[in-house]
Amino acid sequence: MTLELLTAPTPNGWKVTILLEELREAGVALPEVVIRTIDLSAGEQFGEAFTAINPNQKIPALVDGERRLMESCAILQYLAEKFPTDLLPEGAGRWDVLQWVYWQAANVGPAFGNKLAYTRYMDDVAEEQKAHPLERFGKEARRLAGVLDRQLEGRDFVCGHRFSIADIALYPWLRGWKWSKVDITDRPNVMAWIDRVRARPGVGRGLAYGVPEHEIDRWSPERRASYASTGASIASNERLRSEV
Ligand SMILES: N[C@@H](CCC(=O)N[C@@H](CS)C(=O)NCC(=O)O)C(=O)O
Numbered sequence: 001m002t003l004e005l006l007t008a009p010t011p012n013g014w015k016v017t018i019l020l021e022e023l024r025e026a027g028v029a030l031p032e033v034v035i036r037t038i039d040l041s042a043g044e045q046f047g048e049a050f051t052a053i054n055p056n057q058k059i060p061a062l063v064d065g066e067r068r069l070m071e072s073c074a075i076l077q078y079l080a081e082k083f084p085t086d087l088l089p090e091g092a093g094r095w096d097v098l099q100w101v102y103w104q105a106a107n108v109g110p111a112f113g114n115k116l117a118y119t120r121y122m123d124d125v126a127e128e129q130k131a132h133p134l135e136r137f138g139k140e141a142r143r144l145a146g147v148l149d150r151q152l153e154g155r156d157f158v159c160g161h162r163f164s165i166a167d168i169a170l171y172p173w174l175r176g177w178k179w180s181k182v183d184i185t186d187r188p189n190v191m192a193w194i195d196r197v198r199a200r201p202g203v204g205r206g207l208a209y210g211v212p213e214h215e216i217d218r219w220s221p222e223r224r225a226s227y228a229s230t231g232a233s234i235a236s237n238e239r240l241r242s243e244v
Contacts, residue, residue, distance in 0.1 A: 002032045004063040006053060008040050009210025011172035012072040012109070016060045018168050018206030019076055019087070025202035026085040037210065041230040043239075073105040076165045087165050096159045100151075100166035104173070108148075111140040112173040116180035121231035124238065141182040145174065145190055152189035156196060163200065171197045172207075179227075 005020075007013040020033060038044045038059050045057045054061035054070040062069040062078070069075050077098065080088035088097055115137040118130050148170065151158060158166040175194050177184045184190055197203055198217075207216045215223055233239065 001065055002034055003030070004034045004036060005060060006036050006038050006050065006063070007060040007209070008038050010040075010059070011112075011176060012058075013060050014172040014207055014209065015072045015168055016062070016075050016079070017209040018171070018203050019079055019165065021205040022087060022163070022168065022200070022202035023079065023083050023085060025200075026087065028083045028085060030083065035209065041233050071105070073101050073169055076101060076169060080165050086162050087168070089162070089164070093159065097164045097166045100158050101169045104166070104169040108141075108144050108170060108173050111137050111144055112176070112180050112182060115141045115182055116176070117231065117235045119181045120179065120228055121235035122237075123232050124236055138182060141180070142184070145177075145182065145184040145187045148174070148193075149187040149189045152193050157193070163197070167193075167197055171203070 005016055007016060017035070020030065023030060038050060040059065044050055045054075045059060050061070051057055053063060053068045056070050058070070060072050060075060062075045064078075064082075067078075069078055077088065084090070088094060114133065118125070118134045118137065122130060148158070155161065157163045158170060171194070173180075174184070174190060175198065204216070211219075211223070219227070
């Protein structure tokens with residue numbers, strides 16, 4: 001049975017491509033995976049075909065036979081349950097992992113995502129109007145990085161010495177701290193963990209989705225401009241007004 005992943009090269013999209021590669025690294029013989037890129041700047045996520053799969057109109061989405069799934073962290077859990085490995089352990093350790101996965105979805109994604117949007121994308125909002133959300137989401141993102149830093153004290157990975165879907169959920173947002181301009185350089189455990197996670201071959205392959213290998217860690221000026229303009233068109237208030 002083929003798995004169909006509808007996605008785009010963004011932090012929430014990379015979570016799933018990283019998991020697929022980490023499952024392969026763990027020795028799982030995955031069925032055929034068809035990856036279909038959704039053109040977010042063209043508004044493909046609002047089209048009828050995509051909306052029928054994900055009513056929330058955002059990537060990623062997964063189709064597995066009759067099952068349609070939205071929300072990156074639900075997809076991580078679904079795939080990790082379907083293909084059991086240490087990435088989602090059995091027993092007591094399972095909830096150690098899942099609570100951090102949910103913490104990412106409820107806190108880190110929204111705070112870093114909003115900070116990023118006001119920092120890079122909201123060109124149509126006056127500077128003085130951006131000041132409050134920038135401060136609010138910036139402070140919250142830094143607070144969350146502090147929480148993660150304390151959790152990583154004495155641990156290689158979020159839930160101990162074994163890499164899990166909690167690391168996969170968190171890594172794409174934290175590694176983008178420069179792009180979202182959230183200074184986490186005073187969070188030494190997080191900075192070391194970012195390097196440790198990046199060194200994994202599965203993570204490297206997962207991050208290569210949608211980006212040439214030589215640009216994974218340092219985007220070219222052209223790619224930065226392209227992400228900025230895609231982000232600006234998605235975050236534009238004009239567009240929000242027309243969609244509500
Ligand atoms: N909570 C959702 C967030 C998904 C999300 O925000 N996806 C972004 C890309 S990272 C998107 O599709 N944006 C397009 C839009 O908002 O129109 C998840 O984790 O899957």
